[in-house]
Amino acid sequence: MAQTSAHNSDFVWPHKDSSRAPFQVYTDPQLYALEQERIFRGPVWNFLGLTCEIPNPGDYKTTFVGDSPIILSRGADGAINALVNRCAHKGALVCYKPRGNVSEFTCVYHNWTYSLAGDLTGVAFKKGVGGKGGLDADFDQSEHGLERLRVEVYGQLVFGTFSNETPPFAQFIGEELCANIDRVFVKPLKVLGYHSQVLPNNWKLYAENNKDSYHASLLHVFHNTFGVVRPNMGGGVKISPNGWHHLSYTVRNSDANDAVGAEKVRSLKDSYKLNDVRMMEHALELGDLTTNAIQTVFPTLVVQQILNALAVRQILPKGHERTELIWTILGFEGDDAQMQELRMQVNNLVGPAGLISMEDGCVGGWVQRAAGADPRAMTIMPMGGSGIEASEGSRVTEAAVRGFWTGWRALMGV
Amino acid sequence: MSIEQTLNDQLALHLRVNDLYADYAHTLDDDRLEEWPGFFTENGIYRIVTRENRELGLPLSVIYCDGRGMMIDRITAMRTANVYEPHVYCHATSDVRVLDANNGEIRTRSNFTVLRTMTSGETSIFACGRTFETLIEEGSKLRLRERIVVLDSRRIDTLLVIPL
Incomplete structure (x- = not known):
């Protein structure tokens, strides 16, 4: 487990085994912040929803993984995507409704658009107006999609993970x-x-x-x-x-x-x-x-x-x-x-x-x-x-x- | 029937319905919960639902009582089995409206807010929304054949044990 961390914690488990836990684990905001990184963005499968909640192409629902807002969507090809619900531009929520059906995602703030799989497909006034403003020629749209989670569907349950190390779901919980x-x-x-x-x-x-x-x-x-x-x-x-x-x-x-x-x-x-x-x-x-x-x-x-x-x-x-x-x-x-x-x-x-x-x-x-x-x-x-x-x-x-x-x-x- | 007579009848019904809403709220807020099932007919239906589920056409209730027996069981459970921090409600009922009255069945609706006060003294807005009722006359009393409480919020803070 990688221990490189944006957060410094001097927390030490105070007992020889897991039959005691200090109350600090419930009350410490720093541990909470560390959990976001090491647990929710770590090698676990986070439950996101059920396949029957997004049965049709274009269906989406919003949820969370830890503090991260997530969009669960079904693409035109029927595949399920899990995306961080945060525009690559200013970071606004792309979906602010709990569920819906769309052909693409549009961030209403500056009208950037994304495919159902999270690829950045459109930038408003990309070429500026009257030859002025707009994006530099070397701006690579393909690098600015919505952050994606790995998805696994087990039966009818949909899970997502931020980590590349998470084993397949069946192995994760065991037969x-x-x-x-x-x-x-x-x-x-x-x-x-x-x-x-x-x-x-x-x-x-x-x-x-x-x-x-x-x-x-x-x-x-x-x-x-x-x-x-x-x-x-x-x-x-x-x-x-x-x-x-x-x-x-x-x-x-x-x-x-x-x-x-x-x-x-x-x-x-x-x-x-x-x-x-x-x-x-x-x-x-x-x-x-x-x-x-x-x-x-x-x-x-x-x-x-x-x-x-x-x-x-x-x-x-x-x-x-x-x-x-x-x-x-x-x-x-x-x-x-x-x-x-x-x-x-x-x-x-x-x-x-x-x-x-x-x-x-x-x-x-x-x-x-x-x-x-x-x-x-x-x-x-x-x-x-x-x-x-x-x-x-x-x-x-x-x-x-x-x-x-x-x-x-x-x-x-x- | 004269216009005056019609207006008088409407006014009388409106007053009776308003009294029923007030009596219902006072019974809950006074913690006379054993009297609560008596507001309903023997086979009366009581549901608390959320606006979200209702608008999605989903059948789930937060509480679903089909008949007075289930209401009595709810109250017995609350008094003897369930564990919760003591608290009281203050109902504020408003915008009571008689929607129609036909064949002895009166349909009504209202808006409500419930403030919850814990023994610590903390008061918070616990719930708000709308209620939809069907009333019938039994003897000289109006009783609820159905009361559906529609919570505006999907979120319930901590737990819900006292009926709304």
């Missing part, structure tokens, strides 16, 4: 974890809607939260409160060998097609009962008995299957103490009205108002507020040892969180 993406996105996807949730905390607190299978049943007590716990649930945590990526999953034992009637679930407390259990129903559609699967792709993608609620979550850092979480809620092409209605019901569980997810919106902020006072104090991650081993049958482990820090440290060089 075992690719298998879950293949398992969930088995049919052509369609977007059912977007949520955006602003989290008052550093992006890494949310990235860790997704890898923290230990907190799930403790913080999110909706299931237990209402006694909607299926008996005989198995599951575990899979972690890529380098620790960076993970999958936490739950499998039920029975394929009895369960409308989750109150009689089919074990009641832990009799005091609260759901009046309406439709949002807990699960139509088996993926060819297996997995009920929940939360998968992370380092650094900022979460692939979600919660019953029939399918989604990708994109973590966008917005400064060292603010994060925007973009939820793209998915269904399959060909879903009938009943299936769409079921997905809409189950989506009550997740999102900014999700009955089993809303807590994740605030806990990170509580860490952020408490962490600032003493950046050298440390968070400890002792559950399930100090390594990054996978765990079969139990999710009471912080191995995947330690895996996150293993990846962060490798890229940051600390």
